[in-house]
Amino acid sequence: MKDYYDILGVSKDARGDEIKKRFRELAIKYHPDRNPDNKEAEEKFKEINEAYSVLSDPKKRAQYDQFGVVDGSDGYSSEYDFADTFSDIFSNLSSVFGDIFGDYSYRRGPRPEKGDDIGMNLTIDFKEAVFGAKKEIKVKRRKTCPKCGGTGADKNGIETCSYCRGRGEISYSQGFFSVRKTCPKCGGKGVIITKKCTNCGGTGYIYEEEQLIVNIEQGIDNGDVLRITGKGNPGKNGGPDGDLYIYIHVKEHEFFKRKGRDINIEIPISITQATLGAVIKVPTIWGESEITIPPGTQNGDAFVLKHKGVELNGVRGKQTVKVKVVIPKQLTKRQRELLEELAKESGEDLSYKESILDKFKSMFK
Numbered sequence: 276m277k278d279y280y281d282i283l284g285v286s287k288d289a290r291g292d293e294i295k296k297r298f299r300e301l302a303i304k305y306h307p308d309r310n311p312d313n314k315e316a317e318e319k320f321k322e323i324n325e326a327y328s329v330l331s332d333p334k335k336r337a338q339y340d341q342f343g344v345v346d347g348s349d350g351y352s353s354e355y356d357f358a359d360t361f362s363d364i365f366s367n368l369s370s371v372f373g374d375i376f377g378d379y380s381y382r383r384g385p386r387p388e389k390g391d392d393i394g395m396n397l398t399i400d401f402k403e404a405v406f407g408a409k410k411e412i413k414v415k416r417r418k419t420c421p422k423c424g425g426t427g428a429d430k431n432g433i434e435t436c437s438y439c440r441g442r443g444e445i446s447y448s449q450g451f452f453s454v455r456k457t458c459p460k461c462g463g464k465g466v467i468i469t470k471k472c473t474n475c476g477g478t479g480y481i482y483e484e485e486q487l488i489v490n491i492e493q494g495i496d497n498g499d500v501l502r503i504t505g506k507g508n509p510g511k512n513g514g515p516d517g518d519l520y521i522y523i524h525v526k527e528h529e530f531f532k533r534k535g536r537d538i539n540i541e542i543p544i545s546i547t548q549a550t551l552g553a554v555i556k557v558p559t560i561w562g563e564s565e566i567t568i569p570p571g572t573q574n575g576d577a578f579v580l581k582h583k584g585v586e587l588n589g590v591r592g593k594q595t596v597k598v599k600v601v602i603p604k605q606l607t608k609r610q611r612e613l614l615e616e617l618a619k620e621s622g623e624d625l626s627y628k629e630s631i632l633d634k635f636k637s638m639f640k
């Protein structure tokens with residue numbers, strides 16, 4: 276069993292403000308920001324937080340004094356999850372330190388930060404998406420201004436901050452506590468810029484176009500997003516560079532309509548091919564293929580060509596061929612004679628005036 280009094284180094288009859296004061300001292304001493312990569316300090320920090328969260332609560336403290344355990348406090352044991360209890364710890368800290376804790380933590384210096392991600396659109400052809408391609412792209416990435424080295428100041432336009440005397444922070448006392456605070460005048464930089472760098476306009480960075488070759492994998496689809504690690508904007512304070520996200524837009528093909536791995540295509544056939552049947556050639560993305568149209572094929576009937584679709588991760592989809600029966604708009608004299616012959620053979624009277632619509636109407640009389 277953990278002795279919370281021992282952990283905080285207070286006596287069993289310590290008053291609330293005494294416990295609070297002791298916790299404050301220990302929290303600063305063992306704060307992870309002050310002890311980077313120190314496992315022992317981290318453990319200690321968790322332990323004092325656990326102890327404080329019990330002893331600062333009169334109800335929990337009474338329970339602990341009587342039974343030696345507190346409901347729900349065992350979560351802090353060996354399988355302590357920092358992320359889960361992160362908010363608990365910081366609510367403890369902020370209740371004790373208030374806002375000044377934020378100022379305190381400033382003193383650890385700038386923390387490495389990952390650079391911003393960049394997003395861009397890339398339009399590719401249908402064929403490039405289906406078979407893959409190498410595409411050259413241009414991306415505007417942020418670079419440190421070479422003229423001012425990132426300070427944003429002109430050569431003679433930089434002065435030491437008079438408010439903090441170049442230290443970037445000021446100290447004052449709040450109660451018994453000495454607090455350091457980021458200098459409000461220079462924002463912690465310790466310097467004041469009196470004349471901005473003309474190259475970057477004072478921002479300290481410029482944008483430079485960079486050429487990249489992007490590998491488009493076979494089978495990529497409209498709406499896919501490629502991520503290129505480390506090609507975003509540069510990281511801050513030694514942090515990693517951001518990533519580049521490329522949003523893929525695939526141009527539509529005139530004939531091939533794609534849906535995932537599958538391809539749909541519409542092929543015109545003649546009335547005689549539809550009626551008598553035929554073997555016809557159809558284009559696929561993999562070259563020419565054949566389908567057999569059986570006699571009596573109707574307009575809109577579909578035929579499937581297996582494994583003629585898009586290949587993605589080694590698996591090929593299918594191609595569906597939908598036939599469209601084309602009615603001839605112009606006939607030679609001979610063609611007309613033959614069709615009239617056909618009509619006669621079928622017993623159709625081509626001069627019959629009653630339309631199909633009239634037939635339907637008569638059905639409902």
Ligand SMILES: [Zn+2]
Pocket residue numbers: 436437438439440441442443444458459460461462463464465466
């Ligand atoms: Zn200053």
Ligand SMILES: [Zn+2]
Pocket residue numbers: 420421422423424425426427428472473474475476477478479480
């Ligand atoms: Zn500059």
